[in-house]
Amino acid sequence: EQLKGAVTFEHVSFRYPGMSSYVLKDISFHVRPGETVAILGSTGAGKSSILQLIPRLYDPTEGAVYVDGMNLKDIKMDDLRKRIGFTPQESILFSGTVEENLAWGKSDASLSEMKAAAKDAQIHETITDLKDGYETKLGQKGINLSGGQKQRLSVARALIRKPNILILDDSTSALDLQTESKVLDAIDEYKCTLFIVTQKLSTAKRADKIMLIDDGKIIEEGTHDQLMNTSALYREIAYS
Numbered sequence: 001e002q003l004k005g006a007v008t009f010e011h012v013s014f015r016y017p018g019m020s021s022y023v024l025k026d027i028s029f030h031v032r033p034g035e036t037v038a039i040l041g042s043t044g045a046g047k048s049s050i051l052q053l054i055p056r057l058y059d060p061t062e063g064a065v066y067v068d069g070m071n072l073k074d075i076k077m078d079d080l081r082k083r084i085g086f087t088p089q090e091s092i093l094f095s096g097t098v099e100e101n102l103a104w105g106k107s108d109a110s111l112s113e114m115k116a117a118a119k120d121a122q123i124h125e126t127i128t129d130l131k132d133g134y135e136t137k138l139g140q141k142g143i144n145l146s147g148g149q150k151q152r153l154s155v156a157r158a159l160i161r162k163p164n165i166l167i168l169d170d171s172t173s174a175l176d177l178q179t180e181s182k183v184l185d186a187i188d189e190y191k192c193t194l195f196i197v198t199q200k201l202s203t204a205k206r207a208d209k210i211m212l213i214d215d216g217k218i219i220e221e222g223t224h225d226q227l228m229n230t231s232a233l234y235r236e237i238a239y240s
């Protein structure tokens with residue numbers, strides 16, 4: 001399937017159910033299979049809203065979204081879940097073992113698949129250092145992980161599916177530059193399309209495409225080098 005990993009937004013406008021104002025306004029873009037897209041923009045600009053439309057947490061109010069060359073509406077939900085790995089802004093972990101948390105949504109994952117994904121997400125060593133390793137209980141009756149550890153666990157959970165499209169909505173914000181760069185190097189090997197919301201210039205630099213979002217619109221689009229040349233706003237972000 002040649003379009004595996006392609007994502008297209010066609011004149012997408014969106015307002016949350018029951019709300020009168022649009023949070024996305026006529027968004028169009030095309031991402032080719034395997035590309036990395038960095039999404040930048042201030043709080044409330046609409047970054048999460050764009051990304052939530054890809055796994056169909058919401059449907060566009062107007063326009064259409066295509067994944068792997070197909071209109072989202074023509075893809076069965078359980079099929080879509082296999083194609084897309086999505087880590088939301090707030091990592092969702094439940095009280096259960098590390099292993100159960102990793103396998104959430106993919107109950108047939110083997111321990112070796114989990115370990116491979118955990119290594120790629122730079123969390124394997126943290127897990128093996130825990131009292132009961134992969135059997136350690138998390139949450140209320142178990143241990144609490146730090147923000148960055150939760151993020152890395154969520155990334156590992158998404159990688160286990162070997163998705164065509166991986167969406168990291170600010171899911172590496174708590175990682176230091178070096179750890180984030182190791183995680184992204186490992187993700188490169190999956191050859192998936194990657195959407196990553198980031199504030200970090202080092203992450204934007206490695207993207208094939210940067211989208212600068214403001215007030216529900218894409219206001220700038222290009223590589224780091226292109227935007228450094230053409231966008232005063234991007235230069236401002238880069239030097240801040």
Ligand code: DGT
Pocket residue numbers: 016017019023041042043044045046047048049050089
């Ligand atoms: P962030 O996460 O603070 O960096 O901001 P973004 O860029 O991800 O923005 P986003 O998409 O979360 O929010 C865009 C607008 O939509 C903003 O005015 C808040 C509003 N909004 C976000 N989530 C919801 C929701 O679940 N329900 C409603 N009614 N509005 C929402």
